[in-house]
Amino acid sequence: MPSKPPGLASRRGAMLGTGLLATTLPAAAQTPNTAAPAPLQVASIGSFHVGGGVRTLTGLPAREVRMTATGPLRRIEVNGDYMVGQMYVQYVKLAAPKARHPLMLWHGGGLSGACWEDTPDGRPGWQSFFLRAGHDVYVSDAFERGRASWPRFPEILPDEPVFRSLSEAWRTFRFGPPNGFDLDPAKRRPYPGARFPVAALENLGRGAIPRWASSDAFVQSAYGAYLARMTEPSVIVVHSQGVAFALRAALDAPGKVAAVVAVEGSGAPDPATVDMARMRNIPLLMVWGDYLDQAPWPAYRGAVDRFAAALTAAGGSAELMELPARGIAGNTHMLMHDDNSDQVAGLIQGWLAAKGLMKA
């Protein structure tokens, strides 16, 4: 069994009386929301899997598995037909959406669509924000993440997956200097003013999903199938690793994309390899937080900037939203989890409205 880490408690755990985090959570997280917002008028909620196809395994030996600790060995056939390459999509449709199009939330690397739901410290996430702003919201798990499932390796994916540790998340997501990480929440030293709720880092780690370096073609194909299935264009709000997939998907199926909001993109298609004019009518917004001088972010951002420059040169629209330049300091890579997550979502919502994507 896993050992309980020092000082580990979820925010809800604290609310239930353990109180371990009461002194370290940001004030906003400790204040009960006494003024409940008006109910959402939901027409339907549901999900589907989309993309992929059958892969047949042959020639592999059967396994002998004890399905319970004290049970008998059971022969497990490994050969057979498996669905491979699909992704998972959950939708919440409103009775009277104010937005012209569905809004899709595409996650980044090492996470699932759950990153758009409640924040690690238990506040409503961007799924809730954009529902309340009047969008039908679609939250997905990319191929080999979360409810999309994942296939055998090395038979189908050639390599083994990559797991992200708490300290790697701390560094890569720009919560603080590498030596500022500690297993004890009380000893964590984030960047001054950093807005991620670092006392709830464990809850971010609970949502960390293994990822494969070899899966890009499957992931891209499934996103294409997802857009093809939609009957109308969608607004794509996309994070980190997802940005390169979203821009490629928009170039592949521009009629299915109404706008792309690239939040902290970690890459983009090489403009030399694509027909940038295909995205000419799809407005692009790039949103960036703080501390972007930390590796590997200058290189990551460079790829997105090159894409944006080429899009502009091709007659398209690419706009930059650098939060520090607007006087908003301290945002990390996990903008949707930072303590001003609703403020950032509000800026995005304002841009969508300005682009004419809300009903009059």
Add this chain to the structure above:
Amino acid sequence: MPSKPPGLASRRGAMLGTGLLATTLPAAAQTPNTAAPAPLQVASIGSFHVGGGVRTLTGLPAREVRMTATGPLRRIEVNGDYMVGQMYVQYVKLAAPKARHPLMLWHGGGLSGACWEDTPDGRPGWQSFFLRAGHDVYVSDAFERGRASWPRFPEILPDEPVFRSLSEAWRTFRFGPPNGFDLDPAKRRPYPGARFPVAALENLGRGAIPRWASSDAFVQSAYGAYLARMTEPSVIVVHSQGVAFALRAALDAPGKVAAVVAVEGSGAPDPATVDMARMRNIPLLMVWGDYLDQAPWPAYRGAVDRFAAALTAAGGSAELMELPARGIAGNTHMLMHDDNSDQVAGLIQGWLAAKGLMKA
């Protein structure tokens, strides 16, 4: 890339115009729902991870990984601190629930909580049914499934996972005789009258999730943490592999469980190893479909029946709902996906109401 299987198309794909399945889907799936039901009044929607703790890996060599097909080799540190053992829970809370308690949907083996959302042929699932019946609904992914994530093996889980092929699902879920399975949907021969939408078998396969035989203690612990986090008792509607976990969790924390609806349980705790009196005040309903003479179901059901007999002997309440005995023939192991899924949910809802679990 995955090859496209013969005749593969999702129902929504068919609705978008490919039409491949139009002749094989049940009539209900082809009829657009023109009379939209009244909107759900949703107070909040969100999610959390719960349970588990830090596991630290040491002494493992770093890996060299090409994170993109054409990118440079990157050194990936494997050692570090990881969250292990957690599960994932998504909730939809109503503005004015008619039920006295939250209703939890716990999935079975080889699936995630997505099995409670839309059916493989695209009808609303039990999540929607019980929301519309007035319950706050919590849908979870057990440890190592779906959005709960999974840890390294063999370092943390000792064995490799088990994958379920389409033909194994066909057999084990009692859709038809083993030789009735075919990759071509038009050639599938289910049991006469079987109610699973076999033309959409691929969509069930898309939602299939690898499982470990060695994870029971982690899974049970996380379910315990989940119940501990709730501030009130919940009704647990649980399927297949989940039934043994739910009964054990109810014995461990009877104050947090208002009732258990065991749908097609594949096992139960050995009555000789537990204090059955702890469940004396928790009503238990056991729901079974058809074709139960097929292996391994007589053995699986035997364990559930022994548990129920012991519970009754200890002064508790265990009721049997055998659908064929009520004149409802053809239900498979996947009752929540069968073409009469709402009818079965309605019978469960009636039982909950009869037990006083709805507000007057």
